[in-house]
Amino acid sequence: MKKLLMLMACLSMVNGAFAWGQKGHDVTAYIAECHLTKKAADKVTEVLEGHSPVYYANWMDSASHTPEFAYTKTWHYFNIDEGFTYENMERNPKGDVVKAVKELYANLKSGKLSKEEENIQLKFLIHLVGDMHCPMHAGRKSDRGGNMRPVKMFSKNTNLHSVWDTDLPESVHKWSYTEWQQQIDRASKSEEKAIVAGTPDDWMQETHAVCEEIYGFSPEGKRISYDYLDKYRPVVEKQFLRAGLRLAKLLNDIYN
Secondary structure, X not given: OHHHHHHHHXXXXXXXXXXXXXXXXXXXXXXXXXXXXXXXXXXXXXXXXXXXXXXXXXXXXXXXXXXXXXXXXXXXXXXXXXXXXXOOOOXXXXXXXXXXXXXXXXXXXXXXOOHHHHHHHHXXXXXXXXXOOOHHXXXXXXXXXXXXXXXXXXXXXXXXXXHHHHHHHHHXXXXXXXXXXXXXXXOOHHHHHHHHOOOHHHHHHHHHHHHHHHHHHOOOOOEEXXXXXHHHHHHXXXXXXXXXXXXXXXXXXXXX
């Protein structure tokens, strides 16, 4: 067990900043892209130098591990330990996903950024709205957002964070990101309005509630099998949709 925990610690240093894996971020960005007004879509394409939000959906995961953008490593999550709430959990002095999303939104909306700054901050925002809807990115500081909680995914030894980043989304549906959008992006106008209501603080508290339920159903050593996939398939779908629609709302607010 000691060797396993040491391995998990090493993995957390490498993977701790990642959420949803590539597919999840692509899905979020594509749903958002499908809900942009024409004016916002044209401006986003201009700022991203001809590219779509999907093109840069995963860019920040690599960027955060470069010297230039190492200061953003803590921006990908908001840890809340057991027994604490979003309101009373001590904030990370280096920043967190909620603070980053709110500041990026304000900066982009101000219209005062240089062309280069706007490009970078828009790429950050596209990624981080996805991150704040990945349940384990509201996980506990004590176990590095589930990185230190060993579980078994069928026959593979892994950890709870990795399960929710990549293994689970890739297992519940073998879809491309466009197929994901086609299948889950079916909310009515009234449902969409309810989903995008609130603030990033509200959205993070919502993600934390999802995370706490997952912890309760995923004790250390849990063997994740088909019953787990069946239970959490709707949760993955809901979090992807929430992230995509909310990202679209923020971008439409910024660029309309």
